[in-house]
Amino acid sequence: MKNILIASFDMEVGGVERSLISMLNNFDYKNYSVDLMLYRHTGEFMNLLPPDPHLLEESAVYKTFRMSIGQTLKSGNILIGLVRTLAKYRASLNRFSENGYKQMQYMWKYSLPFLPLQEKEYDVAISYLWPHYFVAEKVKAKTKIAWIHTDFSTVNTDIKLDIQMWNQFDHIAAVSEECKKTFVHKYPSLEKKVFVLENITSPAFVQALADEKVEDHMMNDARFKILTVARLSHAKGIDHAIKALKVLKDRGYDDIAWYVVGYGGDEEMLQELIKQNELENQFILVGKKINPYPYMKEADLYVQPSRYEGKAVTVGEAQILSKPVMITNYPTAQSQVRNGFDGSICELSIEGIANGIEKLYKNACLRVELANNCQRTDYSNSRELDKLYKRI
Template identity: 50%
Template sequence: MEKKKILVSMYSMHIGGAERSLIGLLESFDYSVYEVDLFLYRHEGEFLSFIPNEVNLLPAIKQYTTFERPIKDIVKEGHIYLGCARILAKLKAKIKNRGLQNDQGTYKQMQYTWNYSMLGLPNIEKKYDVAVSFLGPHNFILDKVKAKTKLGWNHTDYFRAVNPDKYLDEEMWSRLDYIVNVSQDSEESFLKVFPNLGHKTITMENIISSKFVRDQSDEEIEDEMPDDGSIKICSVGRFCDAKGFDMAVIACKKLVELGYDIKWYIVGYGADENYIKQLIIENNISEKFILLGKKINPYPYMKRCDIYCQPSRYEGKAVTVREAQILGKPVIITNYPTAKSQLENGVDGYICELSVKGIVDGIEKLCKDVELLNSVASNSRTRDYGNKIEMNKLYSLIG
């Protein structure tokens, strides 16, 4: 029987939750049935080496490498049309995004970039049975790929996290055959914005390999997280408003003032890193709130901590929380809108109020209530968080 031909598209393989989820998806395909091509707009990123050997990584196409790179660089390379499209998109987004924080306008600017760039981007000539766009906007598979079935992923709490040009987004989503959400709460959030698209939506959780997470966690990192008797808290994510690390800094300061000997370690990078560094200095907790930087492998740091904390303002479904649970860590998350789909409160994790005070109270509770701390850690260790069965949902769509 001839294999089904599938194309998966992604920007790059830099460290991030969506990228880790993509690796989980690619590892889970039945390659005796499916032939999978991966098209990366840029052949960059620490996760490139994790792409399974069975996947055919398509050659980079110069025009697509211009996304998320400085405009001056792409103009110097001769991409004049695409440079002008980027400038126009940036100007329009600036007008539309007045009064918003920087990261709230990022998606809208990317929408305009795709919209204005389409005429300058080449088509993919090969024909596919299925085209999958793993990170939006999804214009590429809609306009540049020939496929019988087209799917686009939604990784976030769309109602609160995304500030789109609704007209452009509704047109885009409505042209897809299926819209894949990473949790039930994410789907409900998406449908608050586009209730007319319910017939296209499905929920499919991020694919996580428990064995991979555990195997990768054995790396020795004692020099970076010394066993000094302190309570070690760990968080992993991008430095942006959504992840709430600014609240974590203030919460750490208050916990120190309450007399707790804690060290809070952050694994990550991002646009707000200098802002977080300044907050740390202003609150005089440089020895307590420690930025470890970008790490290809965050799992040893998760494994070594006493408590894993996700202080987010919103999430779709945080991959890092599930990974910490796989490692048997007591997990505390803020009560962001999709939190209840992330864990069972008081059983395999703890949900605190979404505020600095909530984070402080939650960490205090776990520190004082040793029985609760041990219970949620024990329940996490004994639960099976591997979910390759989720692939059956995808197979049912693509045949």
């Protein structure tokens, strides 16, 4: 029996974490012994972890990567805190506005001398969430596999540093064909290592949770209900969604309500934007929910207004629940939705989102057709794991 390590950050509510849960629920534990390394044992999804993988003890040092610099210093990890400060400063020297990815790279790179090695040696070590420095530098394994969950053409990274890290891996799993294509375009030297392994979806799991009874204003809202499930971050385009709803309101569509399930650092900014556009009664931030599926079940339309995605887990889940979906035309959109068949792809702009919603709002027959096509499609894909077993 081969020994496998799977490493990720934590189990906070999110698409990557949800896809990890699905993979762990479908893993072949008869042939593989799995250790799970979470840098921090936090998050509502902790309770959803299956009993089969062995959860390793939390590390006081690695858990700092999910803390603020101030919390890190207070926890007694002075060197790590100082390194984090240096990483933040170096990233701030960059002229790009979005420097979060570079800051994370520098944080890990500068911290490496102060991070403990994983004592146990593995046949295979899997790093599930970028940046992959822990598995790359601190784990001994015969084979190392890393995951790509995002469109790397849209994020600002230190390419030289990134390639040094990626070169530590034997295989790189991309969650969609488009995700692979954009990654290879940015890092052509790594092309031979990359293969496509889609996020594992479990229709039975999603459908069972969708039947949970939820007491919420949305359940009794008679208006046309749009739903988005996403982190409140720049990448997810919730600011575009707010402005698109304002465009629709100005066109006379007063009976549309847009609900967003999720949390994140942009919440305060988004609430202010809602207020500025006088949409307090129409654009509703529901907050963090462990189970978003009853909200999906209740929606008339699921919309993903993202600026970029690898492959949005939530879109696939809405399709499993036979909902008409609309996504923006981000670079990997074609691998997510068959436009006009099991979803609609709109222009990636405020006007584009508004026009796409207006079209679907006015055309109930199209919504029914998209929903029916979703219902007739089998979205289960546990056989995808055979691609992983082959690399193992």
